[in-house]
Amino acid sequence: MQPRIDYGKVAPGALRAMYALEQYVRSSGLDLTLYHLVKLRASYINGCAFCVDMHTKEARAHGETEQRLYAVPVWRETPFFTPRERAALAWTETVTRVGETGVPDESYEQVRAEFDDAELVNLTLAIVAINGWNRLSVAFRAPVGTYQVGANRAPAEPAAQRA
Template sequence: MNLRLNYRVVNDPAYQAMMAMEKFAGSRSGDKVLYELLKIRVSQINGCSFCLDMHAKDLLKLGDYSDHILLLSVWREVPLFTEKERAVLELAEAVTLISQEGVPQPLYEKLREHVSEEEYVDLIIAINTINSWNRIAISTGMYPGCFE
C-alpha cells in the first residue's frame, strides 16, 4: 500500500472544510452508536478500509459492539438491530447508492416513524459527509495506519 499524498498537508483549507462538515454532522447526532454504525455501513459499501478501521474502533470505544460490527453487512438478516437502526441503515445505503433508485417514498415514510424532518436532514448530511471522507481516503490511497 502506498499513500499517494497527505491531503491534510497538501490542502489544509480543504481538510478544514471537511472537518467543519464532520463537526456539524457529529454535533447533530444524539445517538453516537447509530452514528458510527452509519459511518461503518457506508464505508463498507464504498470499500474504504481507512474509514472502516477508524469507525469500527470508534464504535468499540463506546462499548462492546463487536457483534454489531461483525454483522453489519448482513443487518437485514439478523435480529440484532432495532427498527430505527434498520431504517437508518437502509437510508445510508439508499443515499450512498443514490443513482440506483433514489430514496423510495416507503423508506422515507418508514424513517419518519423514528425521526423528525430535521433529524432526517441531519442523517442525510451525516451520510453525505462519510461518503465524502470515503472518497477522499480512497482517492488519496489512505489505508489503516497510513499516518502512523
C-alpha cells in the first residue's frame, strides 16, 4: 500500500495537538505495561497494522513477553493478564467501539473496581489518543514495518514514523 498523505507535513498544528495529548497520557502516571496493552488492543480492533507493529515493538522493548502480546486479541480466554489489565482491556474495547456499545454501566462498573477517578480519566485519554492515531494511520496508509523503537518521541519526525 502506498501512503496517501504525510499529515504531519500538511497539518503540523494537528500533529502538535495529537502529540500534546500523547505527552499528557505518557506523563499521567499510567503504568507503561498497561499503556502498551491498551494501545495494542485498540489498534487490533481498528485494523491498524502500522500501530500494531509499533506497539508490539515498543512493548517488547519495555519488557513485555511474547506470550502476552500474542494473547492480546484473545485476552479473555487466557490467564496471562491481571484483573486490572483485564478491566483496562475491556474498557478499551467498549470505548473504542463507542458507536456500538454506548459504553454501558456494566463496563463502567467493571473498570471502576480497578481504577480511581483520575486513573480512569487518564486510561480513557490513552484510548482516545490511540484511536486518533489509528484513524490517521489507517486513513493515510502509514507504511507498515517501518517503525523503529523510540521513533515516536519527537513531533518533528516524518508521518510514517508516528502512531
